[in-house]
Amino acid sequence: MKKSNTKGFTLVELVVVIAIIGVLAAILVPSMMGYVKKSRLKTANGNAKTAYNALAEYATDQETKGTPWTPGGTSYDAKADGAAGTPDHVIYTALSDNGNEAGIVYCGTATLGNGKTDAMFVQWIKASSDTMVGQYPDAVADVDTAEAASFGTYVSP
Numbered sequence: 001m002k003k004s005n006t007k008g009f010t011l012v013e014l015v016v017v018i019a020i021i022g023v024l025a026a027i028l029v030p031s032m033m034g035y036v037k038k039s040r041l042k043t044a045n046g047n048a049k050t051a052y053n054a055l056a057e058y059a060t061d062q063e064t065k066g067t068p069w070t071p072g073g074t075s076y077d078a079k080a081d082g083a084a085g086t087p088d089h090v091i092y093t094a095l096s097d098n099g100n101e102a103g104i105v106y107c108g109t110a111t112l113g114n115g116k117t118d119a120m121f122v123q124w125i126k127a128s129s130d131t132m133v134g135q136y137p138d139a140v141a142d143v144d145t146a147e148a149a150s151f152g153t154y155v156s157p
Contacts, residue, residue: 031120037132037143043148044134047095048124052103054094055122058087071107071120075152078102078124093141101126110154113138125151 017093055071062069078095079102082088087107095102106123114137124134130138133140133149138157140146 026102034143036061040132041134041146044124044126044132045136046134046138047098047103048105048122048134048136048139051091051107052120052122053089054090055107056120056147059120061134064132071109071129073108073152074106076107078105103130104128104151104154108152108154111155113157117140122147123151123155125154 022048047087057109059071069087076088076091079100080088081092081096091101091105095105103124103126108121108123109118110121111117112119112121118137121136121138122136125132130142131147133146133151133155135146135149135155138155140149140157145155
């Protein structure tokens with residue numbers, strides 16, 4: 001009788017390994033999706049803060065020049081560069097490093113959570129079809145609240 005000296009894995013061993021990988025994937029995928037959503041919200045809030053700072057600086061410059069600027073509830077496409085010295089140009093310059101991901105910015109006034117009446121707030125979304133709304137100040141910390149928010153409407157934290 002010949003002795004078989006074959007090397008390798010049996011079919012049962014391979015099936016067990018595949019089953020273990022399947023169980024691990026079933027556990028990890030939902031938790032990873034939560035991390036992805038939290039990351040998207042932090043990015044949206046960060047871009048809203050960048051746009052807010054740029055518009056606040058623009059408002060200060062206009063006030064210094066004697067032509068006060070107040071946010072009138074306007075949306076700006078951060079991918080479109082406007083004429084120099086306009087809010088469009090300021091936002092484009094601030095978010096231009098994002099390229100096609102520059103998004104859409106809304107600037108308006110509302111009574112903020114800190115009690116400031118008619119204070120400026122800024123919101124940011126990646127595209128018009130996006131559901132993740134970033135906001136500054138009073139950034140939204142909850143993913144579900146940010147996804148349910150209406151772009152252009154102040155969200156109380």
